[in-house]
Amino acid sequence: MSEVNITKTIDARGSYCPGPLMELVKAIKRGQIGDVYELLSSDNGSAKDVPEWVNKMGHELVYCREDGDFWRIAVKKTK
Amino acid sequence: MEQPKLSVILLSGELEKLQAGCLVSSVASMSGMEVNVFVTMEALKAFRKDVISAREFKTAGEVGREMLNKNVDLFYQLLENAKDMGNLKVYGCAMAMDLMEWKKEDLIDIFDDVIGVTAFLGKAAGSQVIVM
Numbered sequence: 001m002s003e004v005n006i007t008k009t010i011d012a013r014g015s016y017c018p019g020p021l022m023e024l025v026k027a028i029k030r031g032q033i034g035d036v037y038e039l040l041s042s043d044n045g046s047a048k049d050v051p052e053w054v055n056k057m058g059h060e061l062v063y064c065r066e067d068g069d070f071w072r073i074a075v076k077k078t079k
Numbered sequence: 080m081e082q083p084k085l086s087v088i089l090l091s092g093e094l095e096k097l098q099a100g101c102l103v104s105s106v107a108s109m110s111g112m113e114v115n116v117f118v119t120m121e122a123l124k125a126f127r128k129d130v131i132s133a134r135e136f137k138t139a140g141e142v143g144r145e146m147l148n149k150n151v152d153l154f155y156q157l158l159e160n161a162k163d164m165g166n167l168k169v170y171g172c173a174m175a176m177d178l179m180e181w182k183k184e185d186l187i188d189i190f191d192d193v194i195g196v197t198a199f200l201g202k203a204a205g206s207q208v209i210v211m
Contacts, residue, residue: 014150015150015152016149016151016152017102018102018105018106018109018157019152021106021109022105022109022152022157022160022164025109025164026163026164029164049106053106053109053110056110056111057110057111
């Protein structure tokens with residue numbers, strides 16, 4: 001996998017749906033185009049919901065992978 | 080393109096229904112929808128300052144009880160967050176307010192207005208509707 005420059009990691013572990021998504025949306029809303037946000041979530045629903053949201057809003061999913069007992073989901077702000 | 084619209088009518092004072100209705104509302108607003116939430120009947124009581132500070136919510140069963148035990152953002156917090164991030168408005172029902180002799184100050188500071196059904200129907204025209 002190619003190197004990704006993470007602008008900021010958002011640790012939303014321990015937060016329940018839709019908390020992790022909400023944290024990500026906040027960051028993306030405040031951020032600049034091209035920023036990459038990595039979300040850490042222990043909520044398994046995030047692995048399905050966040051890519052769905054990213055797709056719907058037209059941003060770019062960089063990766064969505066399991067890391068032990070949580071998920072790492074990176075999203076690039078494209079607009 | 081016109082922004083897709085969702086209307087959510089909260090009737091029940093049960094935590095599970097309040098939570099589900101507010102969760103859908105908040106995700107819809109984060110996903111670019113215009114969301115109008117109308118709060119009436121027993122649901123309105125759950126938005127009273129005294130009820131929220133005492134966490135005196137009715138629960139239907141164990142899922143609701145677990146929500147209170149764990150550190151979950153509750154329905155009103157979901158709406159507060161959604162208002163910061165998207166196009167979401169919350170309306171209190173004028174009929175219930177009059178009937179119960181409640182004032183806008185009795186409710187948490189999340190309501191855009193207290194309106195009647197006619198006004199809400201105007202805002203809800205052409206939208207998807209969810210009733211909880």
